[in-house]
Amino acid sequence: MQKKQPTRPPLPPPLGFRDDDEDDIEKEISSQASKNKALKDIEEQHKKALEEDPSVFDYDGVYDEMKEKAVRPLVQDRQEKKPNYIQAPIEEAQKREREQEIIYERKLAKERNKEDHLYADKDKFVTSAYKKILGEQAKWMEEERQRQLRKRKRMRV
Structure with a gap:
């Protein structure tokens, strides 16, 4: 019984000696077109989100509000407390x-x-x-x- 060795895929030709430059150009054009389409879709979604809520991308403002809400009760407690005996x-x-x-x-x-x-x-x-x-x-x-x-x-x- 002989064991069959798995066949290896053929090695690609070295970079400088490829003949399929035309295929590469077509692939590059199609990838650019798909990127452009994806960017347009993203831009449309961005515009729709801004139309629905103008502050949708105001991350710093939301973060500041969250921190302010957390700190406000502490500040109010300090202001409301008065010394009992002094x-x-x-x-x-x-x-x-x-x-x-x-x-x-x-x-x-x-x-x-x-x-x-x-x-x-x-x-x-x-x-x-x-x-x-x-x-x-x-x-x-x-x-x-x-x-x-x-x-x-x-x-x-």
Whole structure:
């Protein structure tokens, strides 16, 4: 018994010695035509997708929205959380700071009054920013006075 060896396909001729250049050109033309047709089909699908939804290819925008939705609750949690025990001392510190500012302004006003006789013939100019500060201080003093009155009424009752 003899074993038959499988037959090998014939080796292709070397590249430089092929005679079927015409076949290659025809294959290349047909492949180019199929590529062109595929590109046209893809372009038509692209146009249809854009007509249906203009933001269909906005990948970065969609990604940014997804990340923003994930981060937004964390940011809101941070903003909504207020310290439980530190709020009262902060308010007291702000109150003391306002009181110190008012005391300082009164001290400056007294010093100016002492020197008024030297500058009696001169015009006095007050900026709008300073007027605003004085207005805020007066408003705060009135609010503080109202708080004190309410506190006294509660203590009497």
